[in-house]
Amino acid sequence: MDNYLGIDWGGTNIDIGVVNSSGSLIARSVYPTSSNNTKEKFLELLKNVLALYSKYNIKAIGIGAPGLIDIKNGKIFDLPNVPGWKNYPISKEFGRSLKKKVFINNDANVFTLAECKVGLGGHVKNALFFTLGTGLGSGVVINGELLYARTSAAELAHIPITVNGQKCGCGSNGCIETYLGNAYLIRNYKKKTGIKKEITVKELYERALLGEKAALSVWEEFSFYFGRFLAGMVNLFNPEVIILGGGVSGAYNLFKPMVLAHIKRYAMAPLSKGLKIKKAKIKHAGIIGAALWAASNCAA
Ligand SMILES: [Zn+2]
Structure with a gap:
């Protein structure tokens, strides 16, 4: 079974986990948002997390972000509470730096995926x-x-x-x-x-x-x-x-x-x-949904 990195990008914490393609959370770690909020810091954090979880052979990365997202093109339109990311093509830029496929969606959409596919069993x-x-x-x-x-x-x-x-x-x-x-x-x-x-x-x-x-x-x-x-x-x-x-x-x-x-x-x-x-009943729905979003894009 393939493993994915799911990222729940919240206002207080960046909550990151390894999730398999059936939506089970395998490993998880939490980082403060305030000290990882610039593009450079966020990218460095992801590099470290990928190294930390290298044994899980991560296939792709999914991000659930608090704002308006160009879902199709993997671009952030705007994160109202996180300055500095306007119109940033994160999937392309981070994908190139991390040498992994990166998919992004807004947080409510990834919660929806987690609740439907795992909570209600699909x-x-x-x-x-x-x-x-x-x-x-x-x-x-x-x-x-x-x-x-x-x-x-x-x-x-x-x-x-x-x-x-x-x-x-x-x-x-x-x-x-x-x-x-x-x-x-x-x-x-x-x-x-x-x-x-x-x-x-x-x-x-x-x-x-x-x-x-x-x-x-x-x-x-x-x-x-x-x-x-x-x-x-x-x-x-x-x-x-x-x-x-x-x-x-x-x-x-x-x-x-x-x-x-x-x-x-x-x-x-x-x-x-x-x-x-x-x-809603899923614990860590943001991580699981973000990973499922990456998985569904890889399967498409
Ligand atoms: Zn309004």
């Missing part, structure tokens, strides 16, 4: 994946393949839903992400209660569980926006499963029935029939 052919946290990451699998078009696709968080909405991290305004991210939940709670003190999403969840009205209504509104949005996604993609990961998914048990009810209410009935919502 049985599900049509799935949507969302990470709920600071922002909303998304990935789409159709007929067993990750969806992308000319360069990328399925940036579902940036579907504009209001005309004069909040400014979004993508540069636009009124995107669905601005109604579902952590900051919106907290802001909405503060608006309802008038409290000034900082509160986390976890506390917001706990307060709702205790029956606090304002906290509950924040989650009800979240479920309304998310459910209506997902109804649209169900009409568009007709998935078997929607998988939810990320920090906000900690409140999954609270919002799942409400979200599902809104999907049923707003989606076309034959398209939402039999739809399941599941919580």
Whole structure:
């Protein structure tokens, strides 16, 4: 069985592992992002890691990166939180230096691959994946393949839903992400209660569980926006499963029935029939998905 290097390029850590072609993690090591963030440092880190794992005979390298990626050409368009990588053809440049094939995709897409191919055992052919946290990451699998078009696709968080909405991290305004991210939940709670003190999403969840009205209504509104949005996604993609990961998914048990009810209410009935919502469950999904992305490109 072939082995691949999978890289989960996060804001805090660069998490790297050796993964075989069936998606099992064999070895893993973690490095701080802050000291490995320039092209030179990142490349040096990968050289060292390849030497460290030389006995595994790595066939290719897969990277999951936090930003907008030209998936087809292996180029970084932009990493909003990591300066210095704009329009960088990483697959070509790193591939030449490391003498290995290098494939890159965005982090939500590689999470999607890990959850579908390993988490759900590859049985599900049509799935949507969302990470709920600071922002909303998304990935789409159709007929067993990750969806992308000319360069990328399925940036579902940036579907504009209001005309004069909040400014979004993508540069636009009124995107669905601005109604579902952590900051919106907290802001909405503060608006309802008038409290000034900082509160986390976890506390917001706990307060709702205790029956606090304002906290509950924040989650009800979240479920309304998310459910209506997902109804649209169900009409568009007709998935078997929607998988939810990320920090906000900690409140999954609270919002799942409400979200599902809104999907049923707003989606076309034959398209939402039999739809399941599941919580993401793969540990180290970023590493495993990145390696699977490399493996699927090598097999193509
Ligand atoms: Zn946006």
